[in-house]
Amino acid sequence: MTQGELEALVIRAKARDPEAFMKLMDSQMQVLYKIARSILSNDDDAADAIQDTILTCWEKSSALRENGYFKAWSTRILINRCYEIIRENRNVTYVEELPEIPVNEGSDAEWKEALAVLEKENRLIVTLYYVQGFRTKEIAAILGMTDGAVRKRLARAREQLKRYYREEA
């Protein structure tokens, strides 16, 4: 989907066209899932976060000023929701104790394998950079970090991936 097509759907979605909205969310579903899974450790929590994000985006879509920022905006809503879920889960499992992402849960997708290689704090940045295609400056804005910090983490993550693939080879 081109940026233009995406924006066309955003405009229609903002005007409360449910079909356009669903088409829009469907086009983002892979990305949203990968982002959710880069923060949360299981599909159930990821599914909850995505469901809440869909409803929040629908309710708040008129608050989106720039149609071109839909991706960043929905990503931010999703990330916030994911962290809320972690906080809610704290009563049960302390966040540091959350299990590592199981490599083979549901599928043996290569990206899950790659995510599992990375340090927890770098997974989200790598996903935003490679899956969503955000620039480091945009990631910095979404996560409230400096551009330099994003680049440093990305560098570390790439090193980890490279090392992993070298060892694997």
Add this chain to the structure above:
Amino acid sequence: MGRSDFEIRRIFSEEEVLPEVVRRKKHEAYDTIFDQVKAQETRKEENAQSEGATKRKGKMSLHRLGTLPKVAGFLIACVLVFGGTAVATTLLLNRYDRMKQMEQKEKDTLWGDLEQGGNLAYELSRQLTARESDRLNKLREKYKSNEAFPDGELARLVEGEAYSGEGVALCRGAGTNGTENLIYLPERELTDEELLEIVEYEEKLIYVVHENNEKRFAESADWAKRLTELTDEEVDYYYLAFFSTRMGLFDGYCRVVNGVFMGSTEGGDKLSASENVRYQEMLREYEEKGRIPASEAVVIEKPEDYAGNGIAVCRYDANFYLPATELTDEELLQIIDFRKKAYYSAQRIDDDVKLGHRQARPSLPQKESDELKNLSSKKFSETTGETKLSDLNNAAIGDLVEFGSYEQDGDCANGSEKIRWYVLDETQDCYVLLAERILDDKAFNEELKTVSWADSDLRGWLNGEFLKTAFSAGEQSRIVADEVRNEYGGDTKDKVYLLSDREICEYFGIDPQAVDLTVFGTDVKASLKRQAELLDELDPRLFAKPTEEALKRGAESFEQASVDAYLKFDKIDFSKALGNGSWWHRSASPQQGPFANATVSSGLVNAGQYVNDAYGIRPVIRVRK
């Protein structure tokens, strides 16, 4: 072999079937939304019925505006839709001309529609059939490419006027709750003319919205009003100073202490904590009290033009160059003022392009491009014909020559192979040569740190080990150790060096203002598509393949698996990039951190590669005639 950025991107872009739980929760959310909408519609219908409104029955559908069309580059006469000579006359105008022909009265009426309907909305008296929707979309595309326009326009009904049942007619406030605007549709299938009238109505609404953007911005604050008073020339000036860079990053800071650019590790890329506090204070003063700087930040062309004092905006990298000293209030105001003007200018230019007032965004005037041309010869780019292997003593620009030798075929036992070079340029005394292929694979710097070409490990290796390995003593004596003019970090004196961003543009005939050479925009797919197109558009000699030996040493090349993956996942054909490798430039911009630029497999510049990553080496030498 390590995995390239392309490869990692491919892995993460891999589509997979979403887990059942995710699909279920998604559908639950969609059901909730549908229920909400249905409940809302039922309420609306009940209200309408109770008010005794004489609306047609059937499900109302909301129709909103589409995106603003892109600038149409051409005009195609299409008589299939209408036929006849009258149509041909209509088609002489493009859609923007049609918009511009609107009289103020019509614009006011449309604005009135927007105010009445709110949220850019109108409703249709009945839902379009699937066939009509499909035709509407197709006709919208034709309208946008100037292939089809309506002969007439949407009829307007005054309040209370009955709809005749024929043609399409708009009645303000006849929609839901007596607020939405309603377009009455005949019960039969809509004609092309009727659909086009709806399309044009939408287009006109969008046009009016954009035209009013500026007005609304001006009314939002005094400082905003001041910006709207900028002339078109001023708008171009601020835009070009800030957004004409193709270096990928912009709007950063670069502090210069004793003539040295401070990198991010030294905090040179940001304001100090106390400056940040005062920046916010000044921003309030600027926005709320109308405080403006006494003078403006100056615009410089290149980082080395910065005098070391005051605030300068550098066109090359769109950074604010700052003095070593704590910034004064005046200097902070200069930054705020320039930044506001630059972003406003970009917005205004975008609006102008969308409204058809401009064909495209401005680019640097020809005069300045000519100045850049003088930095080096442009002739190489004009020799794109067949490349012939020449004798170095009698070569011409664009020829291939052999000089020195290096292990290339991956078989050390048979000795090293002669190196082939493109003759990039010639002076009275020497030739400038660029290796045809990627000869090796090295990091720009072993340690991940802010580093300029002058201090890089790669420069040391090229002028040390590589020089000794590739050239005999006699050959070495023919290589000129001359000044290399660097964009960053001071000039160097090198025998072997790499091309800079600017030299690449010059030698390969690329106008950096016209071709965005940076890889990966926000829209990955669009960016990939553009890269694939550029494989055809750019000088093929810009693309280089690693030698067998370089591949052995870890050089990456665009592999068949990547070609297949892009074809499969993105439907983009990268087969022309097959075998191409990535190679370092010497353009490292220390003030932006530990990064240097490289040309990637598909010929584009990847601004900001980590210096400790290994990329291909395509050396440049100057050989005495």
